[in-house]
Amino acid sequence: MERRLTAILSADVVGYSRLMGEDEVGTLERLKACRRKLIDPAIDAFHGRIIKLMGDGALVEFASVVDAVQCAAVIQRKMASQGQGVTAAQRIQFRIGINLGDIIVEGDDIYGDGVNIAARLQGIAQPGGICISGTAFDQVVHKADVGFSALGEQHLKNIADPVRVYRVLLDDSKAGKVVTAARTQSRRAIIIVASLAALLIAITAIVFAWQRPLAPQRPSIAVLPFANLSGDPAQDYFSDGITDNLITDLARLSDLEVIARNSVFTYKGKPLVLADIERDLGVGFVVEGSVQRTGDHIRVNAQLIDATSGDHLWANRFDRGAADVFAIQDEMSRQIADALGVELTQSETVRISRPPTANLEAYDYYLRAEQAARTGRPSRMLEALALFEKAETLDPRFAEAFAADARATTYVWRSTFDNVLPSALARKRAYDKASRALALDPDLSSPYAVLAVIQVVERRYEEAIASARQAASLRPADAEGQMTAAYVQLFSGNHAEAAAAVEMALKYDPNPSAIDRFTAGLISFLQRDYATAIENFERARDGSPGNGYFVTPLAMAYVRVGRLDDARTAVAEGVRLLGGRESLAGWRLSFSHFRNEQDLTSILAALRDAGMPEWPFGFRGDEHDRLNGGDIASTVMGKLLKGKTKPSGSPALMQIGRDGKAVYRSATQMTIETVFIRGDTLCEQSEEIFFGRADCGPVYKRKSSPGEAAFAYVNSRKVFYFSPVK
Known part of the structure; x- marks a missing residue:
């Protein structure tokens, strides 16, 4: 360095x-x-x-x-x-x-x-x-x-x-x-005294104002989560929606710096401590408020506060019918901008005054879907996709609903939640929803971010970079778009550009999500900035407690700074939390879209040094018993393989035709796939799982007793003990 x-x-x-x-x-x-x-x-x-x-x-x-x-x-x-x-x-x-x-x-x-x-x-x-x-x-x-x-x-x-x-x-x-500033102030003070000789108090105030540090030209603001005063926690989605939309509207104003949702929602339910918010988020102003919805009536209270002095610069209360929810949001955005001295351009005025939908029922489904999707949990993602569908059916021109649907579906696809939506269907849905959103509103940035993620995972690197740049040009101050650019540039092999995008994202989202911290950690690791990588990986782990996917990455960075005991502990904990599924084979398959093979090699080498197992569920085979490609073909092609999977021990069958067309069935899974031999490995490939990538692994002959499985086959996601059935 x-x-x-x-x-x-x-x-x-x-x-x-x-x-x-x-x-x-x-x-x-x-x-x-x-x-x-x-x-x-x-x-x-x-x-x-x-x-x-x-x-x-x-x-x-x-x-x-x-x-x-x-x-x-x-x-x-x-x-x-x-x-x-x-x-x-x-x-x-x-x-x-x-x-x-x-x-x-x-x-x-x-x-x-x-x-x-x-x-x-x-x-x-x-x-x-x-x-x-x-x-x-x-x-x-x-x-x-x-x-x-x-x-x-x-x-x-x-x-x-x-x-x-x-x-x-x-x-x-x-x-x-x-x-000097003092001389400049003195000259101005003389002019004011000459003009307003009797108003000494006003002169003193003006001189005091001149002596304050110069403020940035663009005010920075954090919109804290509005409190739900309805008395029903189930109404949180509605107050959160009011907050989200106010953040979105203010972020569209070019002369404002607005902190992203992820960072401000860490303050939800916590007492307002302006000094902490000013320090942690680096903002000059804070908006806080409350929402109370009773039947068809909405009451919204909001106030704008100077984070340094604690002075209240603006406050208002809106008592309206539910049908006026968009008018309330429009008025709040305008009045806050006016209180900050921000002049809206004609295009900005039109943009924030345009309601996302005229159908209030569709809007309600959309808000519920967003709340479910932001959890990131597979069961709630399934719920979110169904709610988005309802919103889109009620209003087929609801562009924001299609865009949010595309974003949530891409998360499912990228996370390989195949039990929520098979890979091929998730990819198609994300692409179709993003395309529909852009057809309805070409100025939306998030659909381009969705396309960028799909394209880079499919190794269409130049297309992905172009899509990410388009997203950033439409919303330069959008932290989510900047982190998408970081992800795209990371896997495209452009580490410096990826780091610059992370830096820009952190400007608007100082406390990003665990998945964004993970991306930032990978970038720092590949730039050999291991201290920063550790910081990001640790914050990802702490931001998603109990999630093994954010524990194991620490091991690679710990290894590179000589903390071998900590590295091995991280691997062991990650394997435990993921039920034994964590392995080098899984990382190799999941991240095979690195354009620069050396990047993936570097990651795998560090994880191997940390003690990560090659195969899931602790499987180890004896190389003396490993079959070569010819032996694998004669053993499995055109055969019915019957056996059990590890670790559950549940029965499983694999029917393989001579042409490689196959069906795999277990107690929890049925996959239509293609089976083939690559070198001395057996490969399974299906559009339904792992982005359609081939999952390959060795086959071993077992020293078994009569009635026990004669062979063992392992890949990134399963261990299958089987015997061919005549």
């Missing part, structure tokens, strides 16, 4: 989502022209190295901080001159932040607080402006043709210590000058 001191420039496009929403093609063309004619030449001229480009920004490294500031000044001055004659709605502006700091170098990418501080400085810069850190200022002052205004120490989001911040002054008359 390499460390070095370097200058980092972080830039993003102001109001990118709004620009894309109002004129996607035109915005992209103007951005391409800006980069081709202005940005790339400026970076080249000042010897910068582009680390990464996103749809709405860039990260650039410079060996010299003077070059970084000069480059930023050239870009912002030329952008200002190019903006003349362009309507305000079409004008492209950048915010730029620059830091001089220590970074971690991994391949072609860079990480660490040095990068994070640059990104936070960019976030508090004015449109068309530049903010730099104190470390950068100390090196560049009087060496660049710009001036500086000292903003004092700022508390930047998710940065532990305050950072000295300076605003770059681009006016030629300010070149070489350093203006």
